[in-house]
Amino acid sequence: MTGRRSTSAVSARDVKREDEQVTFKVSRTLGFGHCDPAGIAYFPSYFDIMVEVMEEIFAALGSPWPTMMGERRIGVPTVKLDVDFTAPSRHGDRLDFAVRVARLGRSSLELHYRVTTRGRPVWTARQVIVAISLDTQRAVPWPDDLRAALAAHLETADAHDLAP
Numbered sequence: 728m729t730g731r732r733s734t735s736a737v738s739a740r741d742v743k744r745e746d747e748q749v750t751f752k753v754s755r756t757l758g759f760g761h762c763d764p765a766g767i768a769y770f771p772s773y774f775d776i777m778v779e780v781m782e783e784i785f786a787a788l789g790s791p792w793p794t795m796m797g798e799r800r801i802g803v804p805t806v807k808l809d810v811d812f813t814a815p816s817r818h819g820d821r822l823d824f825a826v827r828v829a830r831l832g833r834s835s836l837e838l839h840y841r842v843t844t845r846g847r848p849v850w851t852a853r854q855v856i857v858a859i860s861l862d863t864q865r866a867v868p869w870p871d872d873l874r875a876a877l878a879a880h881l882e883t884a885d886a887h888d889l890a891p
């Protein structure tokens with residue numbers, strides 16, 4: 728992700744944490760290519776943007792994907808995604824993502840997304856991703872360094888580190 732992308736409002740190093748340092752804040756501008764002919768967000772575009780946001784979060788956690796995937800051979804496919812769309816967003820809107828680490832398993836991770844534009848809720852999502860070996864395509868435990876970084880961001884209220 729580079730600062731030259733038209734959809735990028737912040738770079739990876741600008742990912743911010745708030746609320747006792749458990750929420751990642753990332754913003755993206757909804758571009759022309761993300762919208763239908765009426766200028767309303769086309770929902771698959773949200774998922775492309777969501778992956779960009781994930782990539783920024785992993786970079787902020789010290790695990791940039793080019794290294795994680797290319798050298799460590801770890802991928803993070805999505806196995807569950809539950810989304811509620813509550814209001815449309817439009818071409819040019821800034822989408823503000825607040826992302827929480829809700830649950831950390833042996834190889835799974837649940838992330839909760841709250842997306843707003845101008846303070847208005849637009850969509851929320853609960854996503855489960857799994858660390859896999861890109862060589863075997865099977866789940867692997869989170870590496871110790873990444874587990875420690877993720878555990879440090881677990882929500883305080885109802886989150887659990889479920890490592891055995």
Ligand SMILES: CC(C)(COP(=O)(O)OP(=O)(O)OC[C@H]1O[C@@H](n2cnc3c(N)ncnc32)[C@H](O)[C@@H]1OP(=O)(O)O)[C@@H](O)C(=O)NCCC(=O)NCCSC(=O)c1cc(O)c2ccccc2c1O
Binds near residue numbers: 778
């Ligand atoms: C991912 C799998 C290979 C896992 O199967 P496996 O048999 O190896 O492991 P387990 O079944 O034991 O599960 C490990 C772990 O995950 C939890 N889990 C599994 N499924 C679910 C589920 N549906 N809901 C919730 N949790 C689930 C399970 O409980 C275990 O939890 P622990 O806490 O004990 O660790 C296999 O499931 C698989 O191949 N699934 C298909 C994935 C897929 O095709 N997804 C959609 C498209 S791929 C994709 O979106 C994607 C792929 C990438 O490679 C990416 C890489 C980088 C960034 C993004 C990527 C991306 O978006």
